Amino acid sequence: xxxxxxxxxxxxxxxxxxxxxxxxxxxxxxxxxxxxxxxxxxxxxxxxxxxxxxxxxxxxxxxxxxxxxxxxxxxxxxxxxxxxxxxxxxxxxxxxxxxxxxxxxxxxxxxxxxxxxxxxxxxxxxxxxxxxxxxxxxxxxxxxxxxxxxxxxxxxxxxxxxxxxxxxxxxxxxxxxxxxxxxxxxxxxxxxxxxxxxxxxxxxxxxxxxxxxxxxxxxxxxxxxxxxxxxxxxxxxxxxxxxxxxxxxxxxxxxxxxxxxxxxxxxxxxxxxxxxxxxxxxxxxxxxxxxxxxxxxxxxxxxxxxxxxxxxxxxxxxxxxxxxxxxxxx
Amino acid sequence: xxxxxxxxxxxxxxxxxxxxxxxxxxxxxxxxxxxxxxxxxxxxxxxxxxxxxxxxxxxxxxxxxxxxxxxxxxxxxxxxxxxxxxxxxxxxxxxxxxxxxxxxxxxxxxxxxxxxxxxxxxxxxxxxxxxxxxxxxxxxxxxxxxxxxxxxxxxxxxxxxxxxxxxxxxxxxxxxxxxxxxxxxxxxxxxxxxxxxxxxxxxxxxxxxxxxxxxxxxxxxxxxxxxxxxxxxxxxxxxxxxxxxxxxxxxxxxxxxxxxxxxxxxxxxxxxxxxxxxxxxxxxxxxxxxxxxxxxxxxxxxxxxxxxxxxxxxxxxxxxxxxxxxxxxxxxxxxxxxxx
Numbered sequence: 154x155x156x157x158x159x160x161x162x163x164x165x166x167x168x169x170x171x172x173x174x175x176x177x178x179x180x181x182x183x184x185x186x187x188x189x190x191x192x193x194x195x196x197x198x199x200x201x202x203x204x205x206x207x208x209x210x211x212x213x214x215x216x217x218x219x220x221x222x223x224x225x226x227x228x229x230x231x232x233x234x235x236x237x238x239x240x241x242x243x244x245x246x247x248x249x250x251x252x253x254x255x256x257x258x259x260x261x262x263x264x265x266x267x268x269x270x271x272x273x274x275x276x277x278x279x280x281x282x283x284x285x286x287x288x289x290x291x292x293x294x295x296x297x298x299x300x301x302x303x304x305x306x307x308x309x310x311x312x313x314x315x316x317x318x319x320x321x322x323x324x325x326x327x328x329x330x331x332x333x334x335x336x337x338x339x340x341x342x343x344x345x346x347x348x349x350x351x352x353x354x355x356x357x358x359x360x361x362x363x364x365x366x367x368x369x370x371x372x373x374x375x376x377x378x379x380x381x382x383x384x385x386x387x388x389x390x391x392x393x394x395x396x397x398x399x400x401x402x403x404x405x406x407x408x409x410x411x412x413x414x415x416x417x418x419x420x421x422x423x424x425x426x427x428x429x430x431x432x433x434x435x436x437x438x439x440x441x442x443x444x445x446x447x448x449x450x451x452x453x454x455x456x457x458x459x460x461x462x463x464x465x466x467x468x469x470x471x472x473x474x475x476x477x478x479x480x481x482x483x
Numbered sequence: 484x485x486x487x488x489x490x491x492x493x494x495x496x497x498x499x500x501x502x503x504x505x506x507x508x509x510x511x512x513x514x515x516x517x518x519x520x521x522x523x524x525x526x527x528x529x530x531x532x533x534x535x536x537x538x539x540x541x542x543x544x545x546x547x548x549x550x551x552x553x554x555x556x557x558x559x560x561x562x563x564x565x566x567x568x569x570x571x572x573x574x575x576x577x578x579x580x581x582x583x584x585x586x587x588x589x590x591x592x593x594x595x596x597x598x599x600x601x602x603x604x605x606x607x608x609x610x611x612x613x614x615x616x617x618x619x620x621x622x623x624x625x626x627x628x629x630x631x632x633x634x635x636x637x638x639x640x641x642x643x644x645x646x647x648x649x650x651x652x653x654x655x656x657x658x659x660x661x662x663x664x665x666x667x668x669x670x671x672x673x674x675x676x677x678x679x680x681x682x683x684x685x686x687x688x689x690x691x692x693x694x695x696x697x698x699x700x701x702x703x704x705x706x707x708x709x710x711x712x713x714x715x716x717x718x719x720x721x722x723x724x725x726x727x728x729x730x731x732x733x734x735x736x737x738x739x740x741x742x743x744x745x746x747x748x749x750x751x752x753x754x755x756x757x758x759x760x761x762x763x764x765x766x767x768x769x770x771x772x773x774x775x776x777x778x779x780x781x782x783x784x785x786x787x788x789x790x791x792x793x794x795x796x797x798x799x800x801x802x803x804x805x806x807x808x809x810x811x812x813x814x815x816x817x818x819x820x821x822x823x
Contacts, residue, residue, distance in 0.1 A: 228712075312714075
């Protein structure tokens with residue numbers, strides 16, 4: 154568990170000058186859950202991640218890791234308690250994946266870093282858990298971004314840290330590896346009862362896999378809550394600055410943000426849920442505002458009867474969404 | 484794991500063979516039988532006895548230790564700066580040592596070969612001060628200049644500045660001093676007399692020991708500083724120890740043998756290519772062995788290819804070192820450790 158009490162984060166520029174990014178942050182990150190830290194660019198996500206990882210000191214307040222003050226940990230205890238995965242790659246690609254995961258045992262091995270029987274077992278377990286056994290003798294520089302990210306997570310598992318902090322772990326990954334990584338982290342948090350917190354911009358995957366959201370904004374500091382509650386309560390809108398509020402709309406039913414378009418015309422829709430979902434998507438992109446109720450204010454009405462059958466204004470039948478949208482634009 | 488053992492055995496045998504060849508071959512070739520008799524039994528050929536105990540043996544030991552020292556300095560610097568082209572000579576550390584030596588020899592009017600143990604101490608001291616001064620500067624710049632290539636350029640610039648200082652000192656010095664300094668600059672493993680040998684071997688062994696104790700944190704550094712810190716490694720302390728060890732190794736070798744080029748740069752690459760890993764657990768001992776072997780080869784060539792004339796070491800090292808570096812750079816995309 155990570156707990157922050159009146160935490161001030163920022164950078165010390167010199168002995169006397171400080172750049173304060175946030176003050177009085179209070180939050181709790183529980184174990185056994187996957188927590189996602191969201192926030193617009195430049196709002197201080199990285200600063201918060203670095204502070205929680207111990208790379209930069211807190212400028213005020215305190216951080217408790219498993220109910221113990223952060224600064225009371227020695228370097229070695231810290232290494233055993235908190236594992237960090239950064240966006241940076243390892244600087245040298247000449248280690249094998251096995252060597253990389255085995256480096257996770259660093260805090261436990263003797264002066265020369267010799268792996269004991271227990272260490273080897275733990276490394277094997279971590280490699281097994283992440284399903285990267287087939288990569289054990291590949292070099293870091295030869296595997297894909299997704300595979301390398303898995304190996305970094307395996308290294309943290311081998312490090313046996315109760316708390317795992319990841320800075321944008323899926324930034325360079327394709328869709329498949331992204332979803333795999335999230336589901337893996339969720340599984341790690343749940344099955345091994347670890348505290349897993351990651352910063353991300355990937356809202357779609359976050360809403361699907363994160364148990365809790367932590368939204369950092371310049372105006373409200375940190376707002377925390379269970380994912381679905383944050384969506385329904387509208388707290389998720391804090392992702393954007395106040396002045397942007399008017400432009401960005403959050404659609405609770407789809408879990409997506411849209412850019413508001415001025416003077417949009419209403420189009421009523423009905424039909425099977427899958428088709429309606431994507432029909433609405435196309436309408437919003439083309440500057441219409443889809444509604445479910447038919448009224449006199451609507452410019453047009455589209456009924457989705459099935460795949461490849463859309464009826465516009467109860468009269469014209471077209472074969473695709475794009476044709477339907479083009480038709481009402483005429 | 485077993486394949487590594489094979490490398491160790493082969494390299495050790497090669498090292499022994501080269502060591503023996505270095506003792507036997509030269510301007511005067513001494514048969515192996517005479518060598519053994521002279522070393523263990525005594526009472527053989529008196530001339531051979533003198534050559535062995537005053538020249539060949541100290542020279543072979545000096546070459547072995549210097550090779551190990553320079554190679555390991557190169558390896559540690561490459562890991563510390565996460566830059567495969569870092570080495571004592573490229574980063575200007577050898578030039579720093581040269582300035583120290585130049586100040587002592589040229590300004591104080593001494594000649595390196597003529598002065599006794601006190602003079603050698605003074606020269607070593609000068610080299611240590613010069614080397615550490617440049618190392619400190621490089622370290623300072625490395626905190627500001629994150630780009631590896633830029634850091635190398637800073638090192639090269641520092642090298643230019645030091646050589647201009649050396650030029651000034653040469654201009655002011657006596658011709659005898661300049662001659663002795665130029666001779667020193669060509670590289671030579673015969674300058675360590677049998678009396679100084681203990682002191683030379685002692686200092687190098689001490690610094691090598693520090694390097695061997697750094698195997699674990701050096702591996703941590705392969706991931707980058709922040710990851711290394713997250714493994715519980717005290718990065719500041721590790722960096723300090725690497726600096727002390729490389730500074731000591733480079734400056735002691737440079738003080739006695741001159742600024743030897745390419746051994747520090749090329750040997751870690753030969754070791755990595757051979758083992759196929761950046762893991763220091765095997766890379767570090769292998770680099771020590773290969774460094775010693777390569778340097779013994781250079782010394783052997785220097786003593787034999789010119790007939791009666793001894794060819795300076797720094798004439799030979801680039802012919803062995805430069806092709807390795809060119810090979811590595813040309814094949815950069817195929818070599819795992821070269822890419823992230």
